Amino acid sequence: MGSSELLIHGQDNRGGGEVEKKSEIPLYTMQALWDGKISLKDFEVVGMDKPIIPHDVFEPDEALPVIDVEALLGADNEARLENMVRMLEAAKTWGFFKIRNHGVSLEVVKKVEANVKKFFALPMEKKLLVKANNFSFGYVGGSPVSWKYKWWLEGLHMKVQDEAIKNIVDLVWSDDEEFSTEFTADLTNYFAIMRDLSRLIVECLTEGLGLPRDTYTKLETPNAICNARVNHYPACPDPSSVFGIPGHTDPQMLSILYQDDVGGLQVLKDGKWIGIRPDDSTFVVNLGDTFQVISNGILHSAAHRVAVNTTRSRYATIYFYGIDNEIPLFIPPQLVTKERPLKYRPFTVNEYREHLVIKQVPMDGVKYLEMEPEIQDAASPSNSSQ
Ligand SMILES: O=C(O)CCC(=O)C(=O)O
Numbered sequence: 001m002g003s004s005e006l007l008i009h010g011q012d013n014r015g016g017g018e019v020e021k022k023s024e025i026p027l028y029t030m031q032a033l034w035d036g037k038i039s040l041k042d043f044e045v046v047g048m049d050k051p052i053i054p055h056d057v058f059e060p061d062e063a064l065p066v067i068d069v070e071a072l073l074g075a076d077n078e079a080r081l082e083n084m085v086r087m088l089e090a091a092k093t094w095g096f097f098k099i100r101n102h103g104v105s106l107e108v109v110k111k112v113e114a115n116v117k118k119f120f121a122l123p124m125e126k127k128l129l130v131k132a133n134n135f136s137f138g139y140v141g142g143s144p145v146s147w148k149y150k151w152w153l154e155g156l157h158m159k160v161q162d163e164a165i166k167n168i169v170d171l172v173w174s175d176d177e178e179f180s181t182e183f184t185a186d187l188t189n190y191f192a193i194m195r196d197l198s199r200l201i202v203e204c205l206t207e208g209l210g211l212p213r214d215t216y217t218k219l220e221t222p223n224a225i226c227n228a229r230v231n232h233y234p235a236c237p238d239p240s241s242v243f244g245i246p247g248h249t250d251p252q253m254l255s256i257l258y259q260d261d262v263g264g265l266q267v268l269k270d271g272k273w274i275g276i277r278p279d280d281s282t283f284v285v286n287l288g289d290t291f292q293v294i295s296n297g298i299l300h301s302a303a304h305r306v307a308v309n310t311t312r313s314r315y316a317t318i319y320f321y322g323i324d325n326e327i328p329l330f331i332p333p334q335l336v337t338k339e340r341p342l343k344y345r346p347f348t349v350n351e352y353r354e355h356l357v358i359k360q361v362p363m364d365g366v367k368y369l370e371m372e373p374e375i376q377d378a379a380s381p382s383n384s385s386q
């Protein structure tokens, strides 16, 4: 799931069961494992939910659409439209696609990855110096231990702003100013590129939906949750029962991911889990729940998960593009027709993210935003708004 500033509330009055108190930082799985408070056995997933596809089994080559960013930007209108149409189709069916010719050199990506590896290689005491407050910014050692399915991962969550990144990096590398300055600059540069790519993709998809290109990107206010996270999945002695991160959808508009060559990312397509082959020339893009909902369900936020393995640590760098978290979001009336009645109610991103954490990041989170069936039946373009 994308990281957030979200806090978990003390009382779930929507029947979500036991949750942590707002003021307490939950104990996360990897820290608890390191402390000896939980063991491998506690990570076991049982029955139907068990991992069945190993980390290194992938989709047939070329199954996942690959979109050319240069063409999306280019002067050749025919190539631009061809890529836009294919991207729209992939966003409707897979909810996932790859992008190539994205203009980011592998050197930039690998340098960020190498420096983040240095962070995860630090002793736990050092990482805990920047421990996040409930999935907020800093070190998040997995999922809260209270969750049914525990995550075999540790993450460094970053707010995509110079100061926020600098604060984390400076605290950890207080003894190496040169390194921390360079690392902050690299991360800031990388995330700025990811933000531009995200805007381009969102605007092309919006155009493909028949809407003004800035319909959604203009909602990228200072309150927007655009953040990034680097995940480290340590080698795990029992990959047939333990997930790096179990099936979930991302809450934001979209995510852009670079995965190293280990493999493990799997997407749910037409009821089947499919491994996404790592490859250094592309980024993986997936749509999030916000985009699904404000496109009236035309675009698809696909469930995905990560399998682990016994021998190799895996790293993934992910940028999450979001829009304002407080403004109530509505489906544009142009996307509501007799054949496609209004599917989701207005919501705020903050409200939705709270729901996801209370429910321990489910795969079908968007159901929470569906209209009641009788309201859906009565819906017509004239009673929706934007
Ligand atoms: O590590 C990956 O490949 C995916 C991680 C993910 O899905 C997430 O952090 O939301």
Ligand SMILES: [Fe+2]
Residues within 6 Å of the ligand: 001, 002, 248, 249, 250, 304
């Ligand atoms: Fe995700």
